[in-house]
Amino acid sequence: MLTAGGSADRDRHGRVDIPTVDELLSTTRAVRKRLDVTRPVERGVILECLQLATQAPTASNNQDWRWVVVTDADKRAAIAEIYNSVGEQYLAHAASTAEDTQTRRVYQSAATLTAILADVPVHVIPCIEKRVEGVPLVAAASAWASIIPAAWSFLLALRSRGLGSVWTTLHLAKEREVAELLGIPQTVTQVALLPVAYTIGTDFKPAARPPVQTITSWNGWGLS
Numbered sequence: 001m002l003t004a005g006g007s008a009d010r011d012r013h014g015r016v017d018i019p020t021v022d023e024l025l026s027t028t029r030a031v032r033k034r035l036d037v038t039r040p041v042e043r044g045v046i047l048e049c050l051q052l053a054t055q056a057p058t059a060s061n062n063q064d065w066r067w068v069v070v071t072d073a074d075k076r077a078a079i080a081e082i083y084n085s086v087g088e089q090y091l092a093h094a095a096s097t098a099e100d101t102q103t104r105r106v107y108q109s110a111a112t113l114t115a116i117l118a119d120v121p122v123h124v125i126p127c128i129e130k131r132v133e134g135v136p137l138v139a140a141a142s143a144w145a146s147i148i149p150a151a152w153s154f155l156l157a158l159r160s161r162g163l164g165s166v167w168t169t170l171h172l173a174k175e176r177e178v179a180e181l182l183g184i185p186q187t188v189t190q191v192a193l194l195p196v197a198y199t200i201g202t203d204f205k206p207a208a209r210p211p212v213q214t215i216t217s218w219n220g221w222g223l224s
């Protein structure tokens with residue numbers, strides 16, 4: 001297992017392999033249709049990626065990320081049922097009515113996930129050991145930012161090992177149902193559901209994004 005301090009090749013300026021890192025950062029896509037539901041995922045690779053994820057920061061160094069990994073087929077089916085009860089009709093409708101091609105493609109892909117979710121071999125639910133209802137902005141932002149960067153690192157680590165996932169949140173509309181299924185205490189907040197599998201092929205492309213200059217201000221909002 002990789003531990004803190006794992007070493008990477010560096011050039012003479014001390015830089016890590018920038019092309020490889022940039023490829024990882026720009027091609028970690030939402031993977032749904034290319035999740036290989038036929039290939040088992042080893043417990044070790046999940047633990048390795050979670051270990052890397054816990055290098056992410058937490059507010060006050062609380063290290064209060066918690067991960068619930070679900071491999072049990074009945075529990076995955078139950079989670080998929082809850083997810084689909086929130087999302088299936090909504091996504092199918094959105095997929096058939098979206099006017100813009102890219103949006104329609106995203107909804108079609110999301111609708112595809114509803115059909116295979118139960119079969120995706122691993123469901124990972126990143127959690128934070130606190131609740132955020134009604135807390136001041138600084139506390140809420142600290143809580144979310146103490147788990148979401150770690151969960152994203154988990155997805156990056158998966159990608160580097162030939163696995164993929166997609167950030168999903170729909171089941172959170174019925175968070176308590178999933179909490180009861182998995183015995184997650186009421187003091188804990190789930191932040192996402194990450195269905196994990198090896199990917200079918202590993203060639204993913206950067207997505208279309210606006211030029212960063214159009215969304216960046218310098219020295220004040222809207223200033224260039």
Ligand SMILES: Cc1cc2nc3c(=O)[nH]c(=O)nc-3n(C[C@H](O)[C@H](O)[C@H](O)COP(=O)(O)O)c2cc1C
Binds near residue numbers: 028029030031110207
């Ligand atoms: C906060 C958040 C919530 C999301 N929720 C869902 C979801 O419930 N179901 C789903 O299929 N995709 C979900 N997505 C994935 C987005 O649709 C996807 O990231 C987006 O279309 C861009 O695709 P890309 O990540 O490949 O660039 C979510 C993404 C984010 C960041």
